[in-house]
Amino acid sequence: MNYGFETLAIHAGQDPDPRTGAVVPPIYQTSTYAQDAVGAPRLGYEYSRSGNPTRDALQECLAAIEGGRVGLAFASGLAAEDALIRTVCAPGDHVIIPDDAYGGTYRLFAKVAQRWGLTFTAAKISHPDAVRAAVRPGQTKIIWVETPTNPLLGIADIAALAGIAHETGALLAVDNTFASPYLQQPLGLGADVVIHSTTKYLGGHSDVVGGALITADAGLGAELAYHQNAMGAINGPFDGWLTLRGIKTLGVRMDRHCDNAERIAEYLTSHSAVAQVLYPGLSEHPGHETAAKQMRRYGGMISFRAAGGEAAALRICERTRLFVLAESLGGVESLIEHPGRMTHASVAGSALEVPADLVRLSVGIETADDLLADLEQALG
Ligand SMILES: *Cc1c(COP(=O)(O)O)cnc(C)c1O
Numbered sequence: 001m002n003y004g005f006e007t008l009a010i011h012a013g014q015d016p017d018p019r020t021g022a023v024v025p026p027i028y029q030t031s032t033y034a035q036d037a038v039g040a041p042r043l044g045y046e047y048s049r050s051g052n053p054t055r056d057a058l059q060e061c062l063a064a065i066e067g068g069r070v071g072l073a074f075a076s077g078l079a080a081e082d083a084l085i086r087t088v089c090a091p092g093d094h095v096i097i098p099d100d101a102y103g104g105t106y107r108l109f110a111k112v113a114q115r116w117g118l119t120f121t122a123a124k125i126s127h128p129d130a131v132r133a134a135v136r137p138g139q140t141k142i143i144w145v146e147t148p149t150n151p152l153l154g155i156a157d158i159a160a161l162a163g164i165a166h167e168t169g170a171l172l173a174v175d176n177t178f179a180s181p182y183l184q185q186p187l188g189l190g191a192d193v194v195i196h197s198t199t200k201y202l203g204g205h206s207d208v209v210g211g212a213l214i215t216a217d218a219g220l221g222a223e224l225a226y227h228q229n230a231m232g233a234i235n236g237p238f239d240g241w242l243t244l245r246g247i248k249t250l251g252v253r254m255d256r257h258c259d260n261a262e263r264i265a266e267y268l269t270s271h272s273a274v275a276q277v278l279y280p281g282l283s284e285h286p287g288h289e290t291a292a293k294q295m296r297r298y299g300g301m302i303s304f305r306a307a308g309g310e311a312a313a314l315r316i317c318e319r320t321r322l323f324v325l326a327e328s329l330g331g332v333e334s335l336i337e338h339p340g341r342m343t344h345a346s347v348a349g350s351a352l353e354v355p356a357d358l359v360r361l362s363v364g365i366e367t368a369d370d371l372l373a374d375l376e377q378a379l380g
Pocket of ligand 1: 078
């Protein structure tokens with residue numbers, strides 16, 4: 001199929017239901033399936049941990065929109081990460097992670113995987129030389145990157161890191177949650193596997209938690225699928241249905257997220273209450289050129305440092321009216337949060353600690369003027 005992104009988002013895996021003609025894939029809310037004879041399930045479905053038609057529709061769509069061959073949907077982004085780590089790594093192996101990784105990803109490595117025998121190095125993934133220096137040949141199994149990173153909006157050069165990973169026999173895994181496949185397609189740049197928290201832009205409406213792994217490598221895809229079933233952290237049918245429904249509008253939503261974020265980033269840049277704006281779309285952002293090379297646009301996430309320190313950052317977070325004070329991101333509604341005390345509290349005291357004056361915005365798709373007016377009153 002040579003269809004464009006939006007066509008795939010709406011149709012891939014979503015042919016009308018063969019039995020009823022339903023245009024939208026039904027929610028197959030069933031745990032098990034009748035068999036015509038012993039060991040002869042009708043369409044290959046035996047038990048919904050192993051396979052479910054609603055999940056299959058989502059998985060096929062995820063693979064198509066990321067340009068992969070195998071898509072797998074999990075109960076959450078972290079469940080997807082756990083499945084990836086335990087499929088690819090064994091005790092004694094080593095992984096490189098971003099030195100400003102999502103707090104939950106860091107916690108998974110530091111508090112769970114490490115206890116289980118995995119070692120990791122937090123490296124500056126915006127500097128390919130730093131990543132190369134952190135590789136332990138033969139022991140490093142995954143170079144794990146987020147780009148843009150959460151919450152500092154750092155940019156990693158996916159093609160350059162794929163080169164380093166493949167020279168050293170490691171896999172390049174890219175957490176594409178912040179960009180979404182509409183803005184960035186890591187597999188096409190050489191990544192081996194893409195990770196998503198579908199909770200964010202793919203679901204897009206702050207009403208469902210889910211995760212995904214996508215790969216273009218059929219062998220790796222089969223191993224991951226085996227572990228998805230063996231470990232069991234699958235995406236449920238209703239959650240999968242909500243996520244598929246969200247994906248249909250991903251392209252139009254992302255364009256509006258980007259329009260609004262570009263305006264807000266410009267506005268914040270010239271505000272005296274703001275010390276620094278972190279947005280890859282700004283020409284002064286250190287990752288701007290790399291982002292321009294590998295992203296369609298720059299996304300809906302903006303972080304900024306308050307000029308008045310932590311107290312000022314907290315005050316701004318508590319004063320907005322339209323921007324809801326809440327964790328998470330990627331929904332149609334705008335959110336504001338203080339990473340140091342909220343999403344990234346789990347990295348406090350570690351090398352990944354985030355600045356106390358940092359504020360993170362998930363810019364929604366409301367009327368841009370209303371969002372600007374809300375920030376104006378909150379910063380004033
Ligand atoms: C939210 C998030 C995750 C974790 O996903 P959950 O669905 O919350 O488990 C992983 N990576 C990034 C970049 C995220 O923002």
